Amino acid sequence: MTLKTTADKGIQTLSIHGGENPDSATGASAPGLEMSSTFMVDEEISFSANNLTAETPFVYTRWDNPTTRQLEQKLAILEQAEACVAFASGMAASAAVMLAHLSQGDHLVISNTNYPGTAEFARETLTRLGVEVTPVDTTQPAKIESAMRDNTRMLWLETPSNPLLRIADIATAAGIAHARDALLAVDSTFASPIATRPLNLGADLVIHSLTKYIGGHGDAMGGSVCGSQALLGPLRGEALVHYGGVISPFNAWLIMRGMATLPLRMRCHEANAHTVASFLEAHDKVEKVLYPGLESHPQHALARAQMDNFSGMISFRTANPKAIAQRMMQELEVIHYAVSLGHHRSLVYLMQTVDLIGSSYRLEGDELDKYRDEAGEGIFRLSIGLEDPEDLIRDLEAVLA
Numbered sequence: 336m337t338l339k340t341t342a343d344k345g346i347q348t349l350s351i352h353g354g355e356n357p358d359s360a361t362g363a364s365a366p367g368l369e370m371s372s373t374f375m376v377d378e379e380i381s382f383s384a385n386n387l388t389a390e391t392p393f394v395y396t397r398w399d400n401p402t403t404r405q406l407e408q409k410l411a412i413l414e415q416a417e418a419c420v421a422f423a424s425g426m427a428a429s430a431a432v433m434l435a436h437l438s439q440g441d442h443l444v445i446s447n448t449n450y451p452g453t454a455e456f457a458r459e460t461l462t463r464l465g466v467e468v469t470p471v472d473t474t475q476p477a478k479i480e481s482a483m484r485d486n487t488r489m490l491w492l493e494t495p496s497n498p499l500l501r502i503a504d505i506a507t508a509a510g511i512a513h514a515r516d517a518l519l520a521v522d523s524t525f526a527s528p529i530a531t532r533p534l535n536l537g538a539d540l541v542i543h544s545l546t547k548y549i550g551g552h553g554d555a556m557g558g559s560v561c562g563s564q565a566l567l568g569p570l571r572g573e574a575l576v577h578y579g580g581v582i583s584p585f586n587a588w589l590i591m592r593g594m595a596t597l598p599l600r601m602r603c604h605e606a607n608a609h610t611v612a613s614f615l616e617a618h619d620k621v622e623k624v625l626y627p628g629l630e631s632h633p634q635h636a637l638a639r640a641q642m643d644n645f646s647g648m649i650s651f652r653t654a655n656p657k658a659i660a661q662r663m664m665q666e667l668e669v670i671h672y673a674v675s676l677g678h679h680r681s682l683v684y685l686m687q688t689v690d691l692i693g694s695s696y697r698l699e700g701d702e703l704d705k706y707r708d709e710a711g712e713g714i715f716r717l718s719i720g721l722e723d724p725e726d727l728i729r730d731l732e733a734v735l736a
């Protein structure tokens with residue numbers, strides 16, 4: 336039995352039952368884990384990815400797999416999208432979107448601070464292939480507008496963005512992109528579909544690192560792209576089948592299992608983050624706290640309008656960040672000093688300004704001043720988990736003392 340309709344169901348029901356097809360042969364209630372790389376076929380099927388359609392039976396797992404398909408259906412339901420394609424990682428998904436929808440001579444406008452892998456891919460790989468790239472501060476619609484050109488084919492936003500939790504106005508950006516016939520792609524990893532549904536605000540493609548909130552347990556990498564069938568067809572045929580960054584069915588199964596509790600986890604991430612952000616804001620060793628749910632966030636009003644949940648990501652600044660980072664590595668009891676985010680375990684990491692500016696962002700002039708003004712020498716990126724907030728506060732109190 337699958338859901339007869341998703342239209343009248345709530346988000347908790349959809350996170351659990353959406354997209355799942357219990358096995359009609361065995362009656363198993365949980366989705367099956369189908370690791371088979373190949374499938375026995377009883378009709379002639381073209382060996383070309385160009386002839387792949389939604390009706391093509393399962394042939395080979397790099398093209399499509401029954402477990403992965405259930406994950407894709409669940410993601411499409413939560414993002415209120417027509418379709419979804421899953422990838423091996425968030426970077427495989429991001430690279431697929433840019434490579435499949437941009438060609439030599441096209442122009443990309445992209446946020447000037449975002450996930451470092453995305454920034455480096457755009458600036459290094461795309462420009463090598465003849466795509467023009469203009470990084471801009473996408474919190475400023477006027478700056479997006481003035482970066483657009485006749486050959487701009489894509490506008491890429493990350494909101495909230497890594498690592499400063501800047502918010503971009505998706506609906507306004509969609510208007511700017513569409514006036515130029517450009518696609519709007521939104522990396523919504525920090526928000527999750529519980530906080531924001533970019534397609535409803537006018538975006539054309541939504542990218543997630545499933546490794547983060549959606550999987551939620553720090554034990555499986557994956558990525559996804561949601562959007563219309565027309566835009567995702569080339570992603571499956573070209574990017575998935577030919578670039579080959581396919582997700583393991585086992586990871587798809589783990590991520591689907593994690594998704595069942597996504598609405599509950601996001602509620603707890605948000606509540607815990609609010610408690611810890613308020614503690615940090617009141618602490619005399621903390622110079623600055625950035626959390627979209629705090630009144631002090633420079634774009635709190637936009638966050639309130641665009642996000643149903645402020646998520647669990649906090650950035651904060653202290654004096655002597657390297658010394659504090661050393662103490663964190665040695666002394667934290669509950670919080671792990673490690674990269675990544677969105678897991679049930681709390682994670683913290685120092686994002687050093689010289690490192691990001693030198694390798695990933697290459698900001699100059701006013702943009703560099705603005706970044707330095709917010710981040711100082713470095714900013715601690717704190718991903719609040721599902722532990723008791725009192726334990727997280729005690730951990731932070733010890734290393735800040």
Ligand SMILES: *Cc1c(COP(=O)(O)O)cnc(C)c1O
Pocket residue numbers: 424425426427429450452453493497522524525544545546547556557558
């Ligand atoms: C982690 C992350 C990515 C990359 O995802 P992987 O699954 O690590 O490849 C992309 N965008 C954002 C915002 C991320 O946090």
